[in-house]
Amino acid sequence: MACMHTQPAQRIFEPPKVPVFCVCEMPYNPDKFMVQCDQCTEWYHPECLKTSRKALKSQSNWRCPECVRIAQLAAGAGTAAAGHVAAAAARDGVDAKAQQHGKQDKRRKTAD
Numbered sequence: 275m276a277c278m279h280t281q282p283a284q285r286i287f288e289p290p291k292v293p294v295f296c297v298c299e300m301p302y303n304p305d306k307f308m309v310q311c312d313q314c315t316e317w318y319h320p321e322c323l324k325t326s327r328k329a330l331k332s333q334s335n336w337r338c339p340e341c342v343r344i345a346q347l348a349a350g351a352g353t354a355a356a357g358h359v360a361a362a363a364a365r366d367g368v369d370a371k372a373q374q375h376g377k378q379d380k381r382r383k384t385a386d
């Protein structure tokens with residue numbers, strides 16, 4: 275005979291919500307170096323991106339592969355080649371683009 279007064283058991287399992295980072299979805303580990311994406315502010319392990327800490331440090335405004343991909347897609351909407359240049363320029367500090375434009379914008383100030 276079952277009691278009619280049974281209450282629903284409050285056994286809702288709540289997993290501890292730990293923020294996870296990187297493509298490996300690991301919680302923060304102080305022993306592991308991570309780099310923050312300038313675009314989406316996500317943190318990543320260099321080794322998970324198949325790159326090195328040194329390579330990342332050389333870039334002041336590092337963006338994760340996902341953000342780079344999105345940027346390239348957006349930039350490459352017209353021509354893939356142009357998008358590639360734009361992405362490279364954005365990463366390297368617009369030098370590549372400036373050089374390209376510089377060729378055309380070179381106005382000679384000739385004193386007549």
Ligand SMILES: [Zn+2]
Binds near residue numbers: 298299318319
């Ligand atoms: Zn990772």
Ligand SMILES: [Zn+2]
Binds near residue numbers: 314316339341342
């Ligand atoms: Zn990102």
